[in-house]
Amino acid sequence: MVFHLIGLGLATEEDITLKGLRAVQRCTKVYLEAYTSILGVPRTRLEEVFGVAIEEAPRELVESQIEPILERAKHEDVALLVVGDPFGATTHCDLLVRAKQLEVPINVVHNASIMNAVGCCGLQLYRFGETISIPFFTSTWRPDSFYDKLAANLRLGLHTLALLDIKVREPTMTSLARGRPEYLPPRFMSIRQGITQLLEIEKRRGEGVCPPEARAVGMARVGAEGQMVVTGSLVELRDVSFGAPLHSLVLIGRAGADEEELLTAFAMGAAQAPRLDANGAAAEDAATARANAAHAGERIHGDDDDDTDGAASEEGADSEAPSAEDGGGEDAKAALAEAGAKAAQGASKATDKEKLDAHNVARAQTLEGEGKKVAGGMHKFDASEVDVHGGDGTADDFLDAFGLG
């Protein structure tokens, strides 16, 4: 059979492609990888819409315990769902290489990722230089290699996408030593923290690459309903309240007149954006300080020998997962065509899903009621939807909030 590596796209259960959905529904086992990026909806929402049971795949499983799953894929259809495009993370590429080595047939389904969706700010994709990643600083580890890459891009007049760090299910150093991992709370770097780190390096290096007045675009929840795109100087953007993850930052190179027009149309100015109040800013800074302290001196990497308490694959049959008959390509196409027609009719047999739908409706109405329509923004958004400044949530709280619990 086939190992399917399926891109889920940017934000919700509806961002999967028909090709991806068709593949998922052929599978007897479906995993969700959610530590290199996250979706904006709970895993249960995917299960409901896709009609399959989905198991969360922790980092250890994907990085070092994938072989049993690949072996299983020789006899059954198995899928790993990943946020964005499958080739966005090196770890997925490595996984495909291992599948090839084991001679497991592969099916890769592409999707949108921040690497191309960043175009929604109005800057042209073909004018971006090398992408940089800004990792969480610790008290002893404050790398600045991205400063040089940024400088090189700017010398060529190119824009730079800065991917902000994500840490989900990072084991603590002490727990690793005990051979029984305990996890740090998940952390998603905010635009505020990314900018703070950039300015710190600028201060240290002093080469004028990203001074406080450098122009940038802050982007939160790209492709989701609450998308937020704001332009301004680094120091202005640092005090904008961007709300829930994921955040990304674009450093602007030489923008052409056409790009300036698009920027004006697609992004709001920092002056119009909601600001972090003193409490929010202080809370974010405190959370950063706490997190840095927790990580002080740690450089944690995955370890093939970790004991993960049975987090690896289960070889046994999974009675929850509907065993879709492999009806062949043409049947599936006909089914999809019919599915499309059904969707158009707006049929509403919610049955089992009524409770969740009612909850969703109520939530949507509440958000709608609070929704700020901001001049200049292309999508409506509500930055107050989720507040992540406090940093006091436990790992479970965070995972629950993003459907990974």
Place this chain on the structure above:
Amino acid sequence: MVFHLIGLGLATEEDITLKGLRAVQRCTKVYLEAYTSILGVPRTRLEEVFGVAIEEAPRELVESQIEPILERAKHEDVALLVVGDPFGATTHCDLLVRAKQLEVPINVVHNASIMNAVGCCGLQLYRFGETISIPFFTSTWRPDSFYDKLAANLRLGLHTLALLDIKVREPTMTSLARGRPEYLPPRFMSIRQGITQLLEIEKRRGEGVCPPEARAVGMARVGAEGQMVVTGSLVELRDVSFGAPLHSLVLIGRAGADEEELLTAFAMGAAQAPRLDANGAAAEDAATARANAAHAGERIHGDDDDDTDGAASEEGADSEAPSAEDGGGEDAKAALAEAGAKAAQGASKATDKEKLDAHNVARAQTLEGEGKKVAGGMHKFDASEVDVHGGDGTADDFLDAFGLG
């Protein structure tokens, strides 16, 4: 109501997202833009699967006659489908600006594009520099600005994606003068032609940026069933038979050890790839020469004042398009959930579609029978599926072949 700009993704009717499909099915009028890129399936296939009538939107319509469509979107849901991601082409960004100026509500649905799908060759997306475009040379217009961009990327050790030119429905200069456009045959630049142009500029400039032995990756039909990914020197790749469009080329910078491993796993070596025979190569070169002659001295741009014989929007009701009731977000979600469950069951009421499906099955079987499984390639492919070397096809032949007729 809403103007929907919907990315179709890379190749087939199944690359649309559920979000995109839901939006399409709310619309009373759906257009397909297919001159900045092309899909690998006929427009009729989209109509069948999406359950809506779709009208081809020629260049003039999108670039200079879009206002009536946007005005219409104030009162009805109207969609423009575009290949790849909506922000991949400047023309779509301009269109969104106009929609904003007219205060038409906008819904943008992201999807995969070559800008992120290029990662499937194994080179890491974050190691790419500025993207270059290689335009068709004419006898008098042989620009080389992309040579400098390529040089800048290579100095930083970065990879370079080269987008190869596409010309669909280009009016002839003489017909423009007559005010009644006639169109040149559609042309899609082959990897062979792109490399030939690169080598010509290298010979002229002599800076060693892209000498014949420079390493590159040739990619054809990325994301489609017949995807082809081949590594080799420029001079080796020039003689590989890559088959039907679309073609793209990647110039390799400094690849890390991990990238080399992925390249080896995901791409086949040029020595293993099918080669253009003398006839094919001669035919391609001849087609290039003819096309150059046809374009000699021409620099054709869109003109707002073109008379396009009624190609603009029709304001009247379109009786073909099913008028889907706007059932609200939650109903649509429930419907999609049900649609997913239906698809899983593999129901096969093909009815009206039987004839086309039978044709597709036969075609698939034929291709399967001829399919070359090439060592090192990640996807199966058949380069002989479509032959575009001759260049004797009429515009209609080409448009038919790619479903744009």
